[in-house]
Amino acid sequence: MRANLSLPWWAWAAMGAGLVVFAVMIGLTVKRNRGVHRSLFASPYTLWMIVFTVIPVILIGYYAFTNASGAFTLDNFKNFWDSNYESNKVILDVMGEEGAAYITRGTVNVDTLVYSLWMAFKCTVICLLLGYPAALFMADRNMKLGATLVVLFIIPMWMNFLLRTIAWMSLLEDSGLINTFLKWLGFEGVQLMYNSEAVLLGMVYNFLPFMVFPIYTVLSKMDFRLTEAAADLGCNSLQTLVKVTLPLSLPGVISGITMVFMPSVTTFFIPRVLGGGNTMMFGDLIESKFLTEGNWNVGSALSLIMMLLILLSLSILRKVDPNGEGGGIA
Amino acid sequence: MNNDQLNARIQKAREKDHLIDLIGISKEYDGVKVLKDINLYIRKKEFVTLLGPSGCGKTTTLRIIGGFETPTDGALLFEGQEISDLPPYKRRVNTVFQKYALFPHLNVYDNIAFGLKLKKMPKKMIDEKVRQMLELVNLRGYEKRHVEALSGGQQQRVAIARSLVNEPEVLLLDEPLGALDLKLRKDMQLELKSMQQRLGITFIYVTHDQEEALTMSDTIVVMKDGTIQQIGDPKSIYDEPANAFVADFIGESNILRGTMVKDELVEFAGATFPCVDFGFGENAPVDVVIRPEDIMLVGEDVGQIVGVIKSVLFKGVHYEMMIDTGAYTFKVHSTTMQPQGSKVGLNIVPFNIHIMKPMQEEE
Numbered sequence: 114m115r116a117n118l119s120l121p122w123w124a125w126a127a128m129g130a131g132l133v134v135f136a137v138m139i140g141l142t143v144k145r146n147r148g149v150h151r152s153l154f155a156s157p158y159t160l161w162m163i164v165f166t167v168i169p170v171i172l173i174g175y176y177a178f179t180n181a182s183g184a185f186t187l188d189n190f191k192n193f194w195d196s197n198y199e200s201n202k203v204i205l206d207v208m209g210e211e212g213a214a215y216i217t218r219g220t221v222n223v224d225t226l227v228y229s230l231w232m233a234f235k236c237t238v239i240c241l242l243l244g245y246p247a248a249l250f251m252a253d254r255n256m257k258l259g260a261t262l263v264v265l266f267i268i269p270m271w272m273n274f275l276l277r278t279i280a281w282m283s284l285l286e287d288s289g290l291i292n293t294f295l296k297w298l299g300f301e302g303v304q305l306m307y308n309s310e311a312v313l314l315g316m317v318y319n320f321l322p323f324m325v326f327p328i329y330t331v332l333s334k335m336d337f338r339l340t341e342a343a344a345d346l347g348c349n350s351l352q353t354l355v356k357v358t359l360p361l362s363l364p365g366v367i368s369g370i371t372m373v374f375m376p377s378v379t380t381f382f383i384p385r386v387l388g389g390g391n392t393m394m395f396g397d398l399i400e401s402k403f404l405t406e407g408n409w410n411v412g413s414a415l416s417l418i419m420m421l422l423i424l425l426s427l428s429i430l431r432k433v434d435p436n437g438e439g440g441g442i443a
Numbered sequence: 444m445n446n447d448q449l450n451a452r453i454q455k456a457r458e459k460d461h462l463i464d465l466i467g468i469s470k471e472y473d474g475v476k477v478l479k480d481i482n483l484y485i486r487k488k489e490f491v492t493l494l495g496p497s498g499c500g501k502t503t504t505l506r507i508i509g510g511f512e513t514p515t516d517g518a519l520l521f522e523g524q525e526i527s528d529l530p531p532y533k534r535r536v537n538t539v540f541q542k543y544a545l546f547p548h549l550n551v552y553d554n555i556a557f558g559l560k561l562k563k564m565p566k567k568m569i570d571e572k573v574r575q576m577l578e579l580v581n582l583r584g585y586e587k588r589h590v591e592a593l594s595g596g597q598q599q600r601v602a603i604a605r606s607l608v609n610e611p612e613v614l615l616l617d618e619p620l621g622a623l624d625l626k627l628r629k630d631m632q633l634e635l636k637s638m639q640q641r642l643g644i645t646f647i648y649v650t651h652d653q654e655e656a657l658t659m660s661d662t663i664v665v666m667k668d669g670t671i672q673q674i675g676d677p678k679s680i681y682d683e684p685a686n687a688f689v690a691d692f693i694g695e696s697n698i699l700r701g702t703m704v705k706d707e708l709v710e711f712a713g714a715t716f717p718c719v720d721f722g723f724g725e726n727a728p729v730d731v732v733i734r735p736e737d738i739m740l741v742g743e744d745v746g747q748i749v750g751v752i753k754s755v756l757f758k759g760v761h762y763e764m765m766i767d768t769g770a771y772t773f774k775v776h777s778t779t780m781q782p783q784g785s786k787v788g789l790n791i792v793p794f795n796i797h798i799m800k801p802m803q804e805e806e
Binding site: 352361 | 509510511530531532536537538540541542544545546547548557558561562605606609
């Protein structure tokens with residue numbers, strides 16, 4: 114792993130200037146208010162954001178549009194579209210026109226992105242189908258079990274995400290709990306791990322609470338008299354659900370979708386543990402660009418593409434829930 | 444109450460021409476009885492008010508009729524049919540909820556049309572009915588408005604329209620005017636009453652406001668601690684309260700402990716008064732209720748009792764005076780003012796003295 118921090122002098126200067134501007138702004142605030150103003154208490158957070166979010170994003174932008182020697186280039190994005198771009202260029206350089214017969218477009222990057230989006234989509238749909246009824250059940254004020262279920266959903270979240278995923282291995286492996294049990298019953302063992310179903314299972318398991326809780330919050334805040342009013346006006350329980358409860362819980366659903374879809378697209382640990390390298394998702398690809406190949410430029414370009422896709426989907430969802438009533442991060 | 448008794452009473456109720464019968468209804472939450480043996484019938488086109496302080500069970504009674512609660516015991520008849528187990532959407536009853544419960548995701552038109560759309564009514568007919576309803580509640584031109592952008596009074600009207608458009612047999616109203624200011628509340632009281640008379644629909648109305656109950660109702664049901672204290676028309680409830688609680692809750696009262704010396708003679712506040720009640724026995728302890736406006740101020744020398752005016756408050760139509768007779772401080776309403784500190788005589792005519800059995804203190 115080679116940290117490629119050989120930034121040009123102007124990049125360092127810009128970052129330094131940013132910090133100086135920040136310090137000056139604090140000074141001015143103190144002077145204008147003749148003392149400590151409440152907004153000053155936000156400065157540690159602002160500094161944190163600048164150092165760990167704003168600067169890294171600027172750096173990603175910088176790396177994405179430069180090559181290893183720091184010159185401006187769009188090659189990194191061409192590399193996303195055609196992973197053979199570099200080698201094809203060499204072939205064409207050496208062989209000229211004749212080389213065209215030997216070049217092929219490497220589709221692994223695009224395919225991985227499409228696969229990741231598809232997996233994230235499936236994960237989101239399954240989480241919604243499982244999570245909505247669960248949230249409905251938990252929020253029902255007549256169900257005494259509801260509160261218990263809330264706790265049951267929260268307890269696993271106290272455990273580390275990596276541990277929880279690794280725990281699934283001991284269940285699914287060839288010598289794991291499930292297979293041992295099947296063999297004890299006299300059945301053949303089943304290959305449960307190292308396929309996309311196992312990855313999907315791990316994703317759903319890890320991200321389900323992020324679907325349940327926003328919906329649960331909205332539902333439990335909802336005035337129960339509204340469902341009574343629906344029943345009063347002639348709705349049976351299914352009609353009440355479709356005509357009143359569902360539309361009113363939409364902000365929670367949107368928030369849940371965002372909070373499940375985003376980490377699903379970018380997830381990289383679950384596919385490696387449960388997919389065992391047989392499945393590659395976009396997060397894994399980015400990780401390997403940075404950590405295995407040490408190619409920060411292409412890695413940054415891929416990250417930038419992913420960020421744009423997420424921003425795009427967020428802005429679409431925001432149109433449906435303009436007030437952000439779901440209380441999520443949309 | 445066992446099943447045979449209940450069935451006998453159901454049979455008996457069916458012979459009468461009642462719209463709704465509550466027979467021996469009780470309701471328990473986690474072992475706490477909130478309704479104890481409620482017996483009540485409601486006739487067609489009647490305006491019935493359930494009146495009582497908060498926690499008296501009036502809303503629970505209404506919710507049982509609406510179908511949102513099932514009684515623990517007893518029978519609920521609608522035109523003679525037992526409906527305790529019928530879900531709300533199958534009852535010919537609609538509710539105007541406390542705080543209205545309008546659907547925030549729908550506009551005024553869709554809120555009102557909600558019930559009609561469920562009945563798969565043709566669009567033209569829905570349009571027509573919603574228009575009529577908006578006319579009725581004075582909200583013409585508000586179809587496209589967002590319900591949350593309406594004032595409290597307007598939301599209240601939409602809630603009423605949303606219920607009435609379904610042409611229910613009975614309209615249940617759960618403190619519908621509670622959130623409105625005084626002026627608007629008074630206007631809406633009259634509007635609701637005239638609406639009820641014009642449409643000929645039975646109204647069951649829940650309130651803790653005695654004045655509201657007196658203004659609007661044909662029949663008032665006074666409740667306390669899950670039991671019915673008195674059922675009657677406004678005038679009889681006001682003039683002939685069944686006990687000290689009703690007397691105190693409906694209007695202002697002087698309530699005293701007294702002794703029934705013999706028939707038509709009662710002793711309280713250190714004097715004996717002729718009255719019109721009898722049948723309590725001799726020297727029986729009783730509660731005596733006297734309305735503040737029923738006490739006449741006369742000269743010191745001709746009063747049945749004499750007192751000193753402790754305070755005088757101007758209340759608009761009348762003066763409210765607190766008069767200390769030594770044994771009791773009477774509240775007196777009079778249109779003529781007597782100066783504070785002066786001595787006056789108090790006279791009470793026999794039929795304005797209300798004698799009732801002493802209340803048993805509960806809990």
